[in-house]
Amino acid sequence: MKKLLLTVFAVFILVNLNAQEFRIVKGGVTDSLPVSAVPGESYALYVPRDYTPEKEWPIVFVFDPQGRGANTANLFRWAAEDQQYIIASSNIKLKEKPIDTIINTATSMMNEVLQTFPVDLELVYTAGMGEGAQVGSALPLIYKNMAGVLAVGNSFVNPNYLDKNHPYMFIGVAGNKDYMVYEMEDYLRFYDDLDFPTDIYYFDGKEDEWPNGPVISNALTGFTLEAIKKGKRPRDEEFIQRLFENEMEYAETLRRTREYYAAYQKLDRMQEKYEDFGFEESIEDKKKEIKKTSNYRSQKNDFRQAVAFEREQQREYEYLLGSDILSANFENIGWWAYQVDELEKLKKGEAEAKSNMAYRLLGYLDFVTKREFDEIMKSSAPVDIKIFISVLRTAIAKDDPEAYFKIISLATLDGDQETALLYLEDLLKTGYSDMESLYNIEGALELQFTPEYNAIVKKYLGESKFFNEKVN
Structure with missing residues (x-):
């Protein structure tokens, strides 16, 4: 019985935070640990099963746009356990x-964790996705000894503040369906030009998505191997062999699922990554094997053709969008809607390169039209231009209520109740059901009291705020 109790207690450690004792789970995620300097803010923590305060540990600070600390820490769990990292999410x-x-809170969190846990201060890393990647890549401006940044789908780079005397590793991770994939490659080239160590990974996903655990684990090996090369982590040949085999297994999975070109690209990146560890020959043999497969060349050509077409489309979209906005050309809204419909069809096609390209172009159209929408709404542009970009947004992002609200507001203020009611119904056809917001649209108060407005709301939601039985 005594031995059993000792085993149970061994899975926990007690730490002192803010003059309070907290129980930390070893080999599990402990959530809602407070940031004392910023009341109301907290983080989740993962420490490996064999964690001990007697040694210093590498650490990764993780930032998710929605603040899903525990969920995100779990994504890093496999890598943390296998490669011996603490994760503070x-x-x-x-x-x-x-x-x-955000930066103030993130800095406070980092300082408190570094003061509380036995962290190797030369092996401090950040990781983030989307806005979280921007935060993570900005923190080296504050913490000068940062060893590396893992950025998923976005990054922050300001050449004026980058300290070239304190280089760190930059690892970019991009979804094959994410329109930001080329931006991530540009970030990589920027760091390459500065002679910062770099690496890049791709996964089957789109914008605002984290990759799965195996992809994250493979990416973190870049930090681990770089630290070994610099003598900041011990050179354990058995450990390095295991990391290599895990990545080779991932490349083999791509090959077995007939993603030959993706498997070749993965091996190509591995060749540089493991060049100092004696695996060059086995990687080269596997690359030759894949190049002999019948579909490798066709997949490579499909990929290159899709990328060339995509870049041309992006340039065309930018030019035509600017031209249509300046002239408030409502006649061309149908053309933009047609582009979206055609890309939606391509998304569902069997040709993977074209399908991924369609995802990226749709994401790009959403991004550029939202950017223009936000800028125009803040400006003193004429009402017809504001209505045009709002109508265009409803053609590009059919389920986004913001543009519908703006059309209802602008059309009402312009005395065009018919257009306002038309877009109210179009919004409700998308499945929108927040009745309270329908009665808080700026500038549409008088319209919201009309029988016509309330009849449309009742038709789709089953009730309305000011509906009465006399309304037909």
Whole structure:
């Protein structure tokens, strides 16, 4: 019985935070640990099963746009256990706070963790996705000894503040369906030009998505191997062999699922990554094997053709969008809607390169039209231009209520109730069901009291705020 109790207690450690004792689970995620300097903010923590305070550990600070600290820490769990990292994952909801508040909270969290846990201060890393990647890649400006940044789908780079005397490793991770994939490659070239160590990974995903655990684990091996090369982690040949075999297994999975070109690209990146560890020959043999497969060359050609077409489409979209906005050309809204429909068809096609390209182009159209929408709404542009970009947004992002609200507001203020009612119904056809917001649209108060407005709301939601039985 005594031995059993000792085993149970061994899975926990007690730490002192803010003059309070907290129980930390070893080999599991402990959530809601407070950031004492910023009341109301917290983070989740993962420490490996064999964690001990008697040695110093590498650490990764993780930032998720929605502040899903525990969920995100679990994504890093496999890598943390296998490669011996502590994971501190923020619960900051990045989309709801100004950037200066976010950086202040993130810095406070980092300082408190570094002061509380036995961390190797030369092996401090950040990781983030989307807005979280921007936060993570900005923190080396504050913490000068940062060893590396893992950025998923986005990054922050300011050449004026980058300290070239304190180089760190930059690992980019991009979804094959994410329109930001080329931006990530540009970030990589930027760091390559500065002679910072770099690496890049691709996964089957789109914008605002984390890759799965195996992809994250493979990416983190870049930090691990770089630390070994620099003598900051012990050179354990058995450990290095295991990391190599895990990555080779991932490449083999791509090959077995007939993603030959993706498997070749993966091996090509591995060749540089493992060049100092004696695996060059086995990687080269596997690359030759894949090149002999019948579909490798066709997949390679499909990929290159899709990329060339995509870049041309992006340039055309940018030019035509600017031209249509300046002239408020409502006649061309149908052309933009047709582009979206055609890309939606391509998304569902069997040709993977074209399907991924369609995902990226749709994401790109959403991005550029939202950017223009936000800028125009803040400006003193004429009402017809504001209505045009709003109508265009409903053609590009059919389920986004923001543009519908703006059309209802602008059309009402312009005395065009017919257009306002038309777009109210179009919004409700998308499945939108927040009745309270339908009665809080700026500038549409008088319209919201009309029988016509309430009849449409009742038709789709079953009730309305000011509906009465006399309404037909």
